[in-house]
Amino acid sequence: MADAIAKRHGPDMSAAVKDALLSGLIALGLFGPLVGLRTEQNMRNELVVQGRWGLLASVIGVIVVGRFLLLTLVWPAMAARKERAGPASETPSAVRQAVSRWFAPTSLVFLFLYPVIIVSLLGFQGSLKWVDNFGIQILIYVMLGWGLNIVVGLAGLLDLGYVAFYAVGAYSYALLSSHFGLSFWILLPMAGIFAALWGILLGFPVLRLRGDYLAIVTLAFGEIIRLVLINWRELTNGSSGISSIPKITLFGIKFDASPDGFAKIMDLPISSAYYKIFLYYLILLLALLTAFVTIRLRKLPVGRAWEALREDEIACRSLGINTTNTKLTAFALGAMFAGFAGSFFAARQGFVSPESFTFMESAIIVAIVVLGGMGSMVGVALAAVAMIGGTELLRELAFLKTIFGDNFNPDQFRMLIFGLAMVGIMIWKPRGFVSSREPTIFLAERKTISGSLVKEGHG
Amino acid sequence: MSETLTMTRDAPMPWENRPVLKVEHVFMRFGGLIAVNDLSFSVGRGDITALIGPNGAGKTTVFNCITGFYKPTQGMLRLEHADGSTFLLERMPDFKISAKAKVARTFQNIRLFSGMTLLENLLVAQHNTLMLASGMTILGVLGLPGYRNAERKAVEKAKYWLEKTGLTARADDPAGDLPYGAQRRLEIARAMCTEPELLCLDEPAAGLNPRESAELNALLLGIRETEKTSILLIEHDMSVVMEISDHVIVLEYGTKIADGSPTEVRNDPRVIAAYLGVDDEEVEVVEETLDEIIEGAAT
Structure with a gap:
């Protein structure tokens, strides 16, 4: 009771000052050697210690002030809000329900209007970056996330080599279109079928495996595909990749500056934005x-059997x-969607190389599915927006260079931020967004159904 | 002793007449351990047969052999449907034993799909029927009416079993939320949704209170009456065994020590010894005295 009264009368200032100073001391001990001292080689190849006392002082200053503010303002405010919201926390389910009900349709409408909005705001030329780097890039990962969601989220089979099927799709389109001149619209389903066949091929040997063992074998499969792509020079041109892959046409109309190209037919000024917008809708x-x-x-027997x-x-x-067939269908279907996405990727880039299909890609897709909440479509889409859109946004933070100096490249902090975000989400939302x-x-x-009852699968 | 008892009978036992399951000379070895040793018995059609015995006697191993989770080292398991078609279970993979030979089972430690609703649990049990109706998924994705009708029928059947097990009110709750006794009933309902010829229950009354136990008895008797399904159950709860079973088989150390009607088994000295733990010498003493009594009665 006395404690509660003390809280209402505001925080204990002297204690907060003491605590903040103590934090400063600890920070000095930690950051003194880490930040304050820096060794550099001079002309005679000797190591010279340089002190960066200004930087050290600012770091410690931030920590002391931050800790003080946390103790005097932020935490009391949070505690007060919790106290007020305590008994009422049961009711906001009505708002929640409305959000969960209307979120999917609203975002669907938004996605269809997105290029229109961007173009009307920034013009065709200005829209390029937002439609291509954000729109298309995110949607590719949404699709990959949804595809892997079948395998990991619904069937509960941890697949760490998913990018292999993406690669199969991309190379199917790249090779068959540049060697045989087949159209994208024929190769799109074919790429899906090829990837599905590879999914079944991978599925057979790994059916007996569960959990960690399954994860390792699928990981190895992903690497095998990548190494084959690098080393089978005659077919894949090795690590230099395949370039000048034909673009996609719309009912035979090309998106280029030729006389029968899209811009001429529509009597529009020549721009590459039309193609990007077309790719976005595709x-x-x-x-x-x-x-x-x-x-x-999910509503058919096969989906229920997966779950x-x-x-x-x-x-x-x-x-x-x-269960053999059930697992195989999950693998094959997941792989098929990766194949579709892969052939789209090849057509969009105009260039494929094994570089694009590293384990890192698989890890990102798995992270999207886990972060989104296994099995949830909306969650996976949100996670893809957060992860891919987030990294793309990092590129936009060039202004930070004026603060941190020219050597600062926000892109390089991508992995650090990823890691922190993952740790944070796993603490607050251990089962993902949804x-x-x-x-x-x-x-x-x-x-x-509450997530605590739903199992994650055992491989 | 039990053999002497059976041999003294003139007429064959009722469950020997066209049994639904005939287990013949089944052995199950795990390395050096013989879990089931030359076991033969019959499960009568339309009977409730109980398999009892002390812990570690090999009851669950026998179940796993019947339902295909283990392949017996040796021996034959013959299942005969009412229409006369026969299946050799030891040659079939586990999922086919359920799909084709129509043997359904429940588990000692309940295995429900805890994150799925009760209704979904019962629909998963009808997977094979629904899979055919959905044209192996292809017609289902296109949304053709054939599948919708099949699904409606499947839901009707699920409703029927929810009604029978008293779970209708909770049909849309996740199975993991149910209290223990209800989970046991749901597992039986799920097994029944596969329309089995033989229903194998592994300790269905374990952890139930007396009232739930009595409800379970009524449910099992109802299944036998209306569905004509033969039931084979493992049970420790003697009130269940003695009240509802027509035929009791007793195992100890993988060997059958008694086989007969509940009253016969109850008075079998070897069964009493196995359960109450009499010394080997005492068993002989008990057997001798019993033999004398029987001889005395015969003369």
């Missing part, structure tokens, strides 16, 4: 196809479900 439709098929499949497999494989077998599960069918009332 990848949007492909991503929505992935979403549509996944949502449909049941994630929950308990032995029970599945006792109910007469052929942790609850929507039932596929209901008798009387649709009730979302």
